[in-house]
Amino acid sequence: MPQNEYMERHRKLYGRRLDYDVRKRKKEARLPKDRARKARKLRGIKAKLFQKERRNEKIQMKKKIQAHEEKKVKKQEEKVEEGALPHYLLDRGVQSSAKVLSNMLKQKRKEKAGKWDVPIPKVRAQSDAEVFKVLKTGKTKRKAWKRMITKVTFVGENFTRKPPKFERFIRPMALRLKKAHVTHPELKATFHLPIIGVKKNPSSPMFTSLGVITKGTVIEVNISELGLVTQTGKVVWGKYAQVTNNPENDGVINAVLLV
């Protein structure tokens, strides 16, 4: 180990060799050739390591050159963006909300046609056997005309039960749901909204009237709290949504709004 900075000291006292600069320049000029020779000569793991190092160096060099070139180029004019906002909304970070939300007319027309181009067009048909469980009644359990619904149902607010003796379809309380998680496909936001009714269960009209909600069912939800407005300035409050999950398995209803 060298003691003290004797080289610096010597340099300060006596200066450098007279041909120091020339030698340095020449050495530097020879360096690439030396390295190339080395690269050619090396074999095995040493070659691998060397080449990796070389490659990284070259990448850095290219990047540097590019950066310098960029500085010379004049900055181009900023493109005019779409979706102009007034100055009071500019720094608020408003998410670009969806376009004009479709009006009621369109929905009505679709309703008349009876067809929606729904997000889930094909749904597996639910058979009666799957949805209804036969309950044996009577003193000796030989009657079998009662049915219990094994899927999630929506029961309206003003529903009154028939006397239990004559009730053919039993909709268990535990499987009744009143709210659904509805996703607005354009806003990409999900809201917890109350259900108004079951519009159509594709499996059977009877399921529709019973309020059975399975995957693919079209339900009507109350969107008044989203504050959507029609062309005429009225507040939209009911809109259709299609169920996207299997509510009987999940315990919640997930749906996507039909816009």
Place this chain on the structure above:
Amino acid sequence: MLAKKQKIAEEPTQDAAPPHTIQARLISDSGEEAGPPINLPAGVTTQQLGLICNALLKNEEATPYLFFVGEDEIKKSLDDTLDLTTIDTENVVDIVYQPQAVFKVRPVTRCTSSMPGHAEAIVSLSFSPDAAHLASGSGDTTVRLWDLNTETPHFTCTGHKQWVLCVSWAPDGKRLASGCKAGNIIIWDPETGKQVGRTLTGHKKHINGLSWEPYHQNPDCRKLASASSDGDCRIWDVVLGQCLLNIAGHTNAVTAVRWGGAGLIYTSSKDRTVKMWRAADGVLCRTFSGHAHWVNNIALNTDYVLRTGPFHPVTDRAKKNTNLEKEELKANALQRYKAVCPDDVESFVSCSDDNTLYLWRSNQNKCVERMTGHQNVVNDVKYSPDVKLIASASFDKSVRLWRAQDGKYMATFRGHVQAVYTLAWSADSRLIVSGSKDSTLKVWSVQTKKLAQELPGHADEVFGVDWAPDGSRVASAGKDKVIKLWAY
């Protein structure tokens, strides 16, 4: 005729069987007595009070008045408002009268035309002070001038490279300034639609507001103040195209600028303060702090008179074309300004993201009143043209009405289903129009404190609303790229 009516008005005094008369005195809201105390029957109605008041003040033209006892407005008759069982009949009751505008602006009810033309959302629009022109700035980088007689496009002014965020008319109506997102300001001539002078460059970020020097200080309309998001406020000479002063003092974006009538410039900023500067040399005169979040906008009590300059656009409509000397016009403007603000102490309101408004006077550091009640960001605030009321628009879907004198809460207008962006007053201060995110405009009546008219028609958010200074029509524009004009 007047005397006859007065006789009718006084008749019930003579034959009223329960002789319940009240000693009353009519005083103005600044405390001047109209005449000696008089005996009034308890059942005196507002019409009768109006006749008496007009007679006492010796008005040549009958002026409509509002009457107040204490805080309460007399809506029908005096005994409806006063509780006669508890009142001390020995004392003199003070009835405060408030003159209303003689003219009436009719509420707008229908859309007279939708004018397409812009290729992008329209973010700003403004009527000229004499209500002869309409200018709009849009996201398609153009300013457009519209012909209001035929309701067709007049000129398309190209020059900006970015969204045109604000447009502002000089008080003489002969120049239009527009500021863009890139920070450039261009002056236009509304008669030819051409650029005047060179582009004013200097701001580094988008322009949030423009304000011209008041007419009574300089009838040439040469100076312009601009507020930008880079935290500066600049004063420009539009003839030379130079920046005269750079007022830097805010630490965050300046959101609004107003050139007051007393040679002071007011700026509000996102650094939570409102500052007052001397326009001549840019010295900071006062800092008004109190807000807890961004200050979004300010409104001066002199806004309307400064905007309309020498003439009242409704009552002096005939005088518009007369060629008066500039000195005379300047004197007119000064007189109008002095009527609103006789002692050069302007009051102003600031609205903020902290859901409150503050009422300030330019000669005191402390606020007059902190106006709370809104439940979300308050985005816009405007003084009524007669400087009696303040209206504020908020993202909580409501418009609120406040008394301008002391900032007391008066009413809430609910009805919008989305954030309310802007509002505008009619020239007679009896109506407000508000534009909202829910794509509708709504006209509110101040007298009944109710919705007067609903104006659907826009297909998307409404960004800008303006009521012509002469009250003839309303213009609105927004994201659906269409300008709509509304009239009675």
